[in-house]
Amino acid sequence: MLVVCFLFSVSVLFYVILSTCGEVEKFFERYQLEGFEKFVIFRPPPPYRIVPNSFLVQTSDICDDACRQQVQPLLSANFRTNGCQIRNSDMNIGSVYVLLIACDRKDMQRPSRSRIESMSRSVTKTVSGGLTGNGSKILIIENDRRFTLQSLPHHGTHFSRGSFRTKFFGVDETDGGIPRDGLRTCAFQSNNGKGTDVWILDSGCNPSSGALCRSTVASETRETCLDTYGHGNITGRLATDSMIGIATEATRHCIKVTDGELSAWANVIIGLGIVSRNLNRSKKGNVVNLAISEELDTLFENDEFRLLNVILKELSRLGVYVVSAAGNFDRRNACDTIPAAIRAEKLFRVQAHGLDGNPWREGMGSGNTVAVSGRDCIDLSAPGVGIEVSPAMNISGTSLATAYVTGAITVLLSDDRHVKLRTLTQRGRTINNGRELVSKRSLGLSCGQALKRSRKYQKNRLRSYAVDLFYSIFPRASLQKN
Numbered sequence: 001m002l003v004v005c006f007l008f009s010v011s012v013l014f015y016v017i018l019s020t021c022g023e024v025e026k027f028f029e030r031y032q033l034e035g036f037e038k039f040v041i042f043r044p045p046p047p048y049r050i051v052p053n054s055f056l057v058q059t060s061d062i063c064d065d066a067c068r069q070q071v072q073p074l075l076s077a078n079f080r081t082n083g084c085q086i087r088n089s090d091m092n093i094g095s096v097y098v099l100l101i102a103c104d105r106k107d108m109q110r111p112s113r114s115r116i117e118s119m120s121r122s123v124t125k126t127v128s129g130g131l132t133g134n135g136s137k138i139l140i141i142e143n144d145r146r147f148t149l150q151s152l153p154h155h156g157t158h159f160s161r162g163s164f165r166t167k168f169f170g171v172d173e174t175d176g177g178i179p180r181d182g183l184r185t186c187a188f189q190s191n192n193g194k195g196t197d198v199w200i201l202d203s204g205c206n207p208s209s210g211a212l213c214r215s216t217v218a219s220e221t222r223e224t225c226l227d228t229y230g231h232g233n234i235t236g237r238l239a240t241d242s243m244i245g246i247a248t249e250a251t252r253h254c255i256k257v258t259d260g261e262l263s264a265w266a267n268v269i270i271g272l273g274i275v276s277r278n279l280n281r282s283k284k285g286n287v288v289n290l291a292i293s294e295e296l297d298t299l300f301e302n303d304e305f306r307l308l309n310v311i312l313k314e315l316s317r318l319g320v321y322v323v324s325a326a327g328n329f330d331r332r333n334a335c336d337t338i339p340a341a342i343r344a345e346k347l348f349r350v351q352a353h354g355l356d357g358n359p360w361r362e363g364m365g366s367g368n369t370v371a372v373s374g375r376d377c378i379d380l381s382a383p384g385v386g387i388e389v390s391p392a393m394n395i396s397g398t399s400l401a402t403a404y405v406t407g408a409i410t411v412l413l414s415d416d417r418h419v420k421l422r423t424l425t426q427r428g429r430t431i432n433n434g435r436e437l438v439s440k441r442s443l444g445l446s447c448g449q450a451l452k453r454s455r456k457y458q459k460n461r462l463r464s465y466a467v468d469l470f471y472s473i474f475p476r477a478s479l480q481k482n
Helices: 002-021 024-033 037-042 065-077 113-132 169-174 231-240 265-276 306-317 398-414 455-473
Strands: 050-059 084-086 097-103 138-149 196-202 213-215 251-256 262-264 285-290 292-295 320-325 347-353 380-383 387-390 393-396 425-431 440-443
Touching: 050 113, 050 265, 050 306, 065 084, 065 113, 097 113, 097 265, 113 138, 138 265, 138 306, 169 380, 169 398, 169 440, 196 231, 196 265, 196 398, 231 251, 231 285, 231 387, 231 398, 251 265, 262 265, 265 285, 265 306, 285 398, 292 320, 306 320, 320 398, 347 398, 347 440, 380 398, 398 440
Parallel strands: 196 251, 196 285, 213 251, 285 320, 320 347, 347 380, 380 440
Antiparallel strands: 050 097, 050 138, 084 097, 138 262, 138 292, 387 393, 425 440
16 A cells, blocks of 8 residues: 555656656647556546637638638648648638637647647637638637537327426416416517528527528538437427427528537537628528537636627528527526527526426436626526426426517517517516526517407407316427428
8 A cells, every 4th residue: 555655656756746747738639659558547638618629710811712722831841830730611701700720639639728828829810810811800819619409308208297387387478478368469469470480509490481491510411401310300399390389480591510519619600690691581580499518618717709799790681580599508608608698789698497486406306507796697587497399208408588579589680689688588577586696587579468359369369268177187299390
């Protein structure tokens, strides 16, 4: 035992000395080659939330093919950046010009923090030299980073025997607010999203007839958006489906930015570029659904993902509404996550609450990020706990709340109404997030009392009772409709 402790102490001492001298990486590389892999346990862990070998570069002017042909040889000629390639993906969004540089190097597979920062400096210096000849310069250079999809299936199979008011309380509550009346209250006098475009940037989905279907995932062909993971189909349906969605007449476009739970923001930025180049397809407006989020990286000081901030503000300038998930990082401040940490005129950041009006908390599988007084990065709350997406599955997450808000904004745009927090939320209803936290206004479109006295409303109310009776008798009736 004493021998083991002695050897461990000597190893730690060697690590401290070599770190001080700046030779730790050479030390490990040398001993790994000689077979002493046990020393790898002392290697600094790689950052989890960033992609160490991928860089996003914002330039002051567009870098066309001629520009890229001038920069690429410089990257290849420099031994520090040899193996780095400029990807051909079009990532320009309005007046924001972006390059994606990926470095296929062995020393960037499990790099230390210092190695990542060193590579960033080398890429910056090399690319700057190439851009100078084109009259351009670097405005921002950052590592790409990962994101996660923000929903969580409930454990086990769940068959609800509730009525329409409880089974589809998200639809009922969004369209008319509280108290729930069991039908689409405002839909009777609405265009229900007609003439508007909804863009689902997710794991894929089923697009509307004639809508765009694209993939930014490198391993797939460009014109595919098949959802093999399931998340995108659900959020797309909650936003626009004729049975369980809100904006039933909207056009649903699908851009596949991930083929699983974890992926990179570069795919999302490419997808947002596709959106920005197709804004003229819509007569009434465009809404982007981003049911994705990730915590900022604590390994790097002042980590804020400045490029995404610039892009979302540019989309606001172009008139595009973006709805983002505040995140499922239980009890973390939403200001420590992206995109929630970003503020833009037409960006709405959403938390989730349940049928009982309580926010999603720990004990439900996960929970909301939170808004703290003085650091408030959440705009509103929407249904997102225990949402029934099929007779056999309930799901919770800020992804689902995001989809409902996307549908609600789409409805307002199609009806030529202003999209503001006051028009999206129900007057007088807030979701109490608890002591020392900021309560949030609840999603709920209003449509006036005159409608509720109309003959058409009463007729549909009777139909609602029939629907309630049907679901109480046949609780497992299939709702699978895309």
